[in-house]
């Protein structure tokens with residue numbers, strides 16, 4: 001079990017050290033921002049659809065390690081997904097961070113299971129997901 005904990009911790013550390021899809025996305029057609037005033041986290045999500053799927057996604061943000069690592073991991077998890085699939089992934093992620101129980105099949109999202117012990121940090125972990133869902137709810141803008 002401690003091997004698994006180490007693995008999950010290394011996922012978070014790795015996303016902090018080498019954030020994926022960080023920076024403004026050129027020609028983004030949807031942008032949404034969110035903040036988490038209790039911790040001081042900010043996150044802006046840029047995306048471009050490809051048909052009914054997320055074609056490209058990136059984020060810009062500042063804040064605690066959990067919020068930034070979660071945003072980085074989130075972008076790798078939702079790229080190529082439909083809105084329904086993103087909602088499903090978010091429901092799974094929410095379940096993980098609220099209950100601390102990981103699903104049977106391996107998912108890097110379970111790296112955030114430890115957050116459930118710190119209820120105030122759940123908002124840190126879910127901030128970027130909220131921004132993405134807000135962006136997905138927008139009408140497509142002209143690039």
Ligand code: ZN
Pocket residue numbers: 036039040041063064065066067121124
């Ligand atoms: Zn935070």
